[in-house]
Structures are given as C-alpha cells and as structure tokens.
Amino acid sequence: MGGMKYMGSFLWCAIFLYYVSVNTISVVGISAAQDLTLTPKELQALTKFREMVKPRLENEHDYMKSDIYLIRWLRAKNLNLRQAENMLMENLKWRKQYNIDGIHDEDWSDMFQDYPYTNDTFDLAGRPIGAFSLSDWDFRKAIASGKQVRLFRFMIKLLDEATNAVLRLQQEGKNVTQWKVLMNMEGFNLVQHGCGSCLPGFSYFVQAYENYYPGFADAIVTINTPSAFQVVLNLVRPVFTPQTRESLKVFGTNRAQWMAYLDKEISKDQRYPEYGGTRKPRF
Template identity: 35%
Template structure:
C-alpha cells in the first residue's frame, strides 16, 4: 500500500509537470516547486476547474495550468469558490475592456506615474520598480481620473505577470514577481488627503482580486511617518499572504539596502533602490 501511494504521488508530480512544460514550451529539467506541487485531490480539482472555466477564457495564457492553479490556491482548492472568483475577474476584464488596453491608452500617465519592470532577483523573479512617491494622486483625483489611475496600476501588475510568463517561455524557473516601491516623495498635499484615499484601497483590492498569487515579496522604502495612514488602509484589505510579504522600511537607506541585497544583486536594481542600474525615467 505504501509503495502504491508513493508511485501515485510520483505520477501526479510527473503528470502535472509535463502539463506545465507543454503549456510554456520550457526546456527539460525546469520545475516550478510549490506552484506545480499538487496532491492527488488538488490535481483532480485543477482538472474540474479547467473544464468549468476554459471555455470562458479569451486570452491564451489564462488557459495555462500555471496560471489557473493560482486561482485555486487563492480559494484553498475549493473549485466552486475558485470558479466564482475567476468569473468576477472576467467580468472586471470585460467591464474595463482590459484585454484591449495598451500604453497608448495611458499616454497621460506614463511619464507622470512611473514604473518599470527591469532586473531579476537572485531566484530569477522579475522586479517591478514602482516610484509611487512621484505619483500625484491629487492631480488624478481633481481631473476625475482616479478610476483610470487604479486601472493603470492594474495594468502595471499585469505587465509584471507578462514578464514572468516571458521568462517561463525562455525556460526559466519563475512563477512570481517581486515589487519594490519608493515613497520618499510622499507628501500630505498630493498623497495623504481624502481625494487620494480611494487609490490605496482600490489598488490593493485590484491586486488581490485580479492578480492572485502572482506577486511575491513587496518592499516599501523611504517611508515617512505621514504615510502610515495610507498603509493602514492598504493593510486592511490585504489577504494574510500579502500582509506576510509586505515589508515597510523608513528613511534609513543603509538598513533597507542591506535587506534588498539579501535578495537582489545591485546591478538588478535601479539607483533609487540602492542599485547601479539607470532608470529609463532618469532617477
């Protein structure tokens, strides 16, 4: 009996790995550790989930196991809850016309609300560099563009996931991205006011509801005390996994630089984050 269970477990691992490798055309030997390690019951849940949702999916990468299993993990492999969760996401994509959006739809944001996806951490995960302190929330709110700014941030998360997928396609063992956020220029007038508060709630909710299990570590640096109000709001809608990976550091550059360098080589970070890489925004 023990030997049979061992054989079954090995077959489950091999079967799921083959499915993933076929989906992303990876080279032999590439594994995805936790993301592709499923028990027998979890594998059955994945198959049931695929049967229920794949006919609804319009984007090819959304049909891949490595993507679909994230929705199941977010709902502890309860298939019905995962289907409901993904259906809400699909409704959001339709209502925002998300799949047809590109940079040309955000020409009024790209320069004034900078982010870039450059470099990789020591495990190969791509790095989303977000210069949040340069984002003028008040300006967007007064222009009636708060919803668009939240959608722009959602595009930022999606761009990071597409980078993960590009790396998978090239055979790299990557299933998530990491985020570094600089808030050194945060001030009361532009960022800590009633008009700006919806952004913090909206962007975290979008991250949790529309991009589950895609991000890994999140580091916020150069954090002034006045930003605690916004951080409290953001944490209030984070799930437990996000809270556990959400690390906030103050203005002690030596402290947070040493932390980042445990995970990321200096030549993979822009200068804003203590690295040596020049930013396309001139930071």
C-alpha cells in the same frame, strides 16, 4: 462610478504598509519551485477545477488554461471549487468589460511623464521587477486635473504589464511564476498622497489585485517607509489576504537594513541608485 474598479495597480502603494510602524518585517519569500509544488489536496482540487472551468475557457488565452494559472484561484479561495470558479469567471467578465487585453495599446504618454516607473530589471531568481518612487506620483494632481479614472486605469496597466512579463518568461521556458514590486516611499505626504479623495484608491487598488491578480506578487518591497502611512494601512488592512501579508517586505529609513535585504534578492546592476544599485537612471 464604474471607473473606480480600475484602482488595481495600486497594490504597489497600499500593501507595503502592513507593518509600517517597524523598520522591517519577515523577509522570507518563496521560490518558483515552491510556488509550483502542489500538495495532494491541491492536486486533487486542481484536477476537478480544471474540468469544471474547461468549457468556459475554450475561447480564452492559452495561459488561462495552464495549471499554474488555475491553481492561483483555488489557493485564493482555500481550495473551494465553487468559490474559485466564481472568482475566475468574474475576472474574465471584468477583463472584457474594461478591455484589459487592449490596455497596453492605448496612448499613455501623458501618464508616463507624470507617473514614471521602471520595468526593465529582474531579481536574482529572474523575476521581473516594477519599481517607482512615490515622490514622483502626485495623486492629488491627477484628481484636481480630472484624471482620477485615467490614473486608476494606468495602475491597472502596471499590474497587467508585470503579469504579462511573467507569462512571456514562462513561454520562453523560464522557471518564473511571480513578479516583484520595489517602491521608494521617501517623499510621501498626506497632501499629495493621503488626501480624502486619494485614500479610496488604495482600498480599490488592493481589492483589484486580490480579485484579478491573486498570488502573482512574490514580494512587495518598500524602503524609506514613513510612519504617516499608518493612515493608509488602517484603510486597507481589512482587505489583505494572508498570502498578501506574507509578500510584504516593509522597511523604514534605516538604509543598512533595506540594503542588506536587497543585496540578497537583487544584484546591484539591476537596481537604480535610489535603491543602492549601479544601474544608470532612465529618467
């Protein structure tokens, strides 16, 4: 089914499991300055890559011609020029085939009601944050009601929305290159989230992130992550890239541990109560 490719935005529900058996993993991220710094090899490759793809980007969005956007495809393919070019061209083809530019103009009112999330907060470095509670997302319900493909497209919308937020901040002159994802995994259960029809979505989701939004995640942070997520971890592990693994910050149910991390990354007024913050809930 062509719609299965929509599973993009589920990076938020799959990636957090990389070390689910422990309470936390390495929490070292990178700054925007580090993300923007090019090694001599990267600079050399970028110069060649820019000329290679320039004719094919002539009628595309201006941001696609910027160095910070182009370097992501090179890094995703370890500076292999031809592979990076193929990856970028596949992305352009995918965006047109599924009308990703128009995805935000569609009526998503029904999905917002059943699958709420927030996107109005920022970390201490000014990166936009997408946050949601897994207990609010009933994947099995979407499948049972015939909304599986629609849910997958909705998740793509979330990924693209976060990326667009970064691009807008860059246009405003802000030194922001990536976004964060913050997820409360309390309430995960194998019936609603790990059913046989639900699990393939995690794999497709990770693939969509890796293929179409490489390197845009500064951190994917999960709190209250249960050991039952090992089922999902085993499914998506082969899809992870080293860069994605480095972005994962997985915390178990030890509140003191995840609070200590969040306090260093996000001020309390930019966190809702379930994340130990003081921001007034939207729902």
